Amino acid sequence: MSSTLNTRTEILLKTLIERYIADGQPVGSRTLARQAGLDLSPATVRNIMSDLEELGLVTSPHTSAGRVPTDRGYRVFVDTLLQVRPITTNEVRKIRHEIEADQDPQHLLANASHLLSEVCRLAGLVMVPRREEQAALRQLDFVGLTGRRILVILVTQDGQVHNRIINVERDYSASELEQAANYFNDAYAGLGLAEVRRQLLRDLEAASSDLQRIMDLATRMARQALTEEDKHDELMVSGESNLMDIPDLMDVRKLRLLFDAFNTKRDLLHLLDQSMRAGGVKIFIGAEAGYEALRECSVVTAPYSIEGTVVGTLGVIGPTRMAYEQVIPIVDITARLLSAALSGPDRLESPGRDSH
Amino acid sequence: MSSTLNTRTEILLKTLIERYIADGQPVGSRTLARQAGLDLSPATVRNIMSDLEELGLVTSPHTSAGRVPTDRGYRVFVDTLLQVRPITTNEVRKIRHEIEADQDPQHLLANASHLLSEVCRLAGLVMVPRREEQAALRQLDFVGLTGRRILVILVTQDGQVHNRIINVERDYSASELEQAANYFNDAYAGLGLAEVRRQLLRDLEAASSDLQRIMDLATRMARQALTEEDKHDELMVSGESNLMDIPDLMDVRKLRLLFDAFNTKRDLLHLLDQSMRAGGVKIFIGAEAGYEALRECSVVTAPYSIEGTVVGTLGVIGPTRMAYEQVIPIVDITARLLSAALSGPDRLESPGRDSH
DNA sequence: TTTAGCACTCCAGCCGGTAGAGTGCCAAGT
DNA sequence: ACTTGGCACTCTACCGGCTGGAGTGCTAAA
Incomplete structure (x- = not known):
């Protein structure tokens, strides 16, 4: 047609x-x-x-x-x-400056989101890789708290830290906890989280008798920590208030819908998830995607990766009437620079081959 | 007059x-x-x-x-x-249900903020205790990452976890890191962070020769991790979008000012800080406090505490024209229940029979 | 296929008139 | 010395009619 x-x-x-x-x-x-x-x-x-x-x-x-x-x-x-405006080296320098390679990954993502919102004068989005499945376990730690609560700290290969408090039925001494952690780290470090969870179930039964107690402790704790979903914080949004300066969205009801979408996050996550599969910049226009709240809005996204595998997406959201020819290259370059920064300070451009 | x-x-x-x-x-x-x-x-x-x-x-x-x-x-x-409306036990139950004692403190605070915004249909505020000074160190951990980066995990007595990545000049083996952490924990665990920082400076010079290397490592790492300010995330805001339903604030420019205040956080933090000193519920009305963005708004706050010492404040922000007689007791009870939850699951507080 | 001309439509802004709500003041009542 | 009814006045919000400007659709001619 x-x-x-x-x-x-x-x-x-x-x-x-x-x-x-x-x-x-x-x-x-x-x-x-x-x-x-x-x-x-x-x-x-x-x-x-x-x-x-x-x-x-x-x-x-x-x-x-x-x-x-x-x-x-x-x-x-x-x-x-559309022909995109080539990005000036000046802008690249600014973005690169903001996204330094040697930072805490959490900060890195937050900075990227903030940066996007600032440069585009729109709202910046970053979908954080859910720690599930992909990330490999680096280290686990147990810290006893008061009142039979234990703090489980879980570090993945890429340097992300997750922690959760679990309840246990009796008090454990510091050395017990240390032994448990040691046992656990020896057995499981380096495996993917999904793999860890699978093996946990098996090992729980086939436990050798002398290690039984400690292993039992470790596995049960870790299982609790691993099974509960951590969907929390999967999406970061920055610069929402930029949207309030935009004439197209001046209507409070439209704004309300949008901000609710930011808070519930579900629809946006779904949208960003779609963009993970395809490489490169992707654009969702208005009601195309079928989300009521995003009528009159467009979302420009690009996936980013660690060591060559896609782990999340970032982008901006703004009115359908936005300056695509500027926004698109900015989202593109930000995704590239973020990928580089996440993949370690050494391999800034050249695709590295990983081991682990 | x-x-x-x-x-x-x-x-x-x-x-x-x-x-x-x-x-x-x-x-x-x-x-x-x-x-x-x-x-x-x-x-x-x-x-x-x-x-x-x-x-x-x-x-x-x-x-x-x-x-x-x-x-x-x-x-x-x-x-x-004003005579405040007494809170029904039903409401208390609902709030208590949301604020369970055995949770991660971070979640606990987030829940409190969210709860406040839901119940009052306004924006909920929680000022998170800055980890500085008050909290005692419980445990420190070092985890080696790729590329001469080390992840420092710092757990305080109340179960809060802070982590930061620092850069070092050479690679360290896992056992070196473990020794360093052990040394550090033996020497400093239980002290307040401020105290730790003070002693670090002293010990850095008077190091005994055999432990020199390891101790040097540990102290330098910890120092880096401790000195950088962590003002980040001191303030949590929830349910901002509730404010968009309020006729008094329908004007987009007013909203813009408010939301900017949420993002910069500075003024609000200053306000909440004031409320830490006085006990009980405090109310800031409109331009009284002198912040331009808060004109036509009121802030109702109450301090909360851990083990009896005040560590932060929570509250709500809404239009000056708000239902004070409902909001005040809700903020009050939330602060009490949060304090109880933070102070450990055992001491769920004896019913406060004080009336103000 | 392109162009000029023309009638038509719609919006935005302006004006004047009106109804409603509420005030300030004054003089009378208690 | 307060309180009250009465009255003139003021301001807003709303409605209807009017007008100028911008832009379209259609038709007929080049």
Whole structure:
């Protein structure tokens, strides 16, 4: 249906959307005729607009206003018409400066999110890799607290720290806890968390008698710590308040919907999850994805990776009417630099081969 | 100057504010005369309103509207006229259910904040105790990462976990790290962080020769981890989007100011800090505190404590026109229950029989 | 196929009029 | 000395009508 448009029609659609992105007003035939540089009369432009409207790429807010791009119009625009602005080395330097390689991964992600929101003047998103499955266990520690509570500290290979408090039925001495941790680390360090969990179940039964007690302790503790889901904090959002400066979203009800989406996180996570599979920058426009709260909004995302394997995605969310040609390269480069930083300070550009 | 008001005047001021809080409309003399139950004619009420206006306790949006309380009016109201609604045991149960004693402290605080925002339908605030000074060190751990980075895990007596990645000049083996941690824990566990930092400086010079190497390592690592400020995350805010449903704040610019305040956190922290000193519930009304962003807002706070010593404050922020008689007891009880939960599962507090 | 012309539509802003709510003041009543 | 009814006045919010501007759709001519 929307096979290939006439080049002239394409140019008109492109300039219409550029113009609309620039000042947010419906674009009339006269303005468009002048702007496009095609030496056409307004009347001709009107005819073409009529065609575009039939195709569902533009629409008119009311009988006598100019045209405005529809979601599908934006889709064609970003897919085939848009030419991204090359990023200046200056900007790259700024981003790189903010995302230093030698930081706590948690801070690194937070910084990336904040950076995105600042540079794009929109809300920044970072989906944090859920520690499940992929990450390998590096070390486990047990720390006794008061009142039969034990703090379990779990460090994964990439330097992320998770901790959880569990309850036990009796008091344990510090040396017992240390032995348990030692046993556990000897047995399981280096394995993936999923693997650890699987083996735990097996070993719980086939325990050799002398280690029984300690091993039992360790495994039961670790199992408690591992099984409870840690979906918490999977999504970071920064610079939400930037969205309040945007005329398109001035309506409090729209804002409310958006902010609720930030808080519940579910829909956004689902969206970001989709973008993990495909490599490179991905763009979700308006109601395309089917989320009510994201009507009139677009999400630009890119996956990032550790040591070559994709572990999460980042991006920005803003009004459908955003400066894609600037936002897209920024999201792209941020994802690349973040991947580099997460993969260790040495391997800044060259893809490294890992062992572990 | 505003020494003691006539009782009749007090009643009128009280009902005026109650009425205004209830429906947000300026209150006229006729309505007030009927509502107050004093058997006065509107004309008399008008005279008294005139007096109150002179005292700066009420004001009129324009010549022919009813009266509206000023910040000073609210101040008198909450200080001397307000009678708080007693909390039902049902509510207490709900709050207690949400704030279970045996949880990770971090979750506990987050839950409290979320709870406050839900119950009051406003934004919930929790100031997290900065780990500085007060908390005692329980355990320190070093975990080697790739690329000469070391993860320092620091557990304080109350079960909070802090971690930071530091860079070192050479690679360390796992056993070296373990020795260093052991040495460190033997020497310093149980001391307050401030104390630890002080002793570190001394010990760094007077090192005995055989332990020199290891101790040197441990102290240098710990010092790096301890000195960098961890002001991060001192304030948690929940349910911000509740504020978008409030008619008083429907204006996007006001919202923008507020949300910026949430993000920068500085002013709010300063405010909450003030409330740490005084015991019990404290109320900041509108521009009283001098923060531009908080105009038309009130903050209701209460300090919470661990084992009897105050470590932080929590509360809610909302429009000046809020249901104080409900919010105040909720903030109060939440602070108490949180304190109980933080102080360990055993001492669930004997019912406070104090009335203020 | 493009263009000029024309009638038409719709929005945004402005004006004037009106109803409603509430005040301030004054003079009379208790 | 208070309290009250009465009265004139003021301000807002709302409605309807009017107007100018912008832009379209259609038609007929180039």
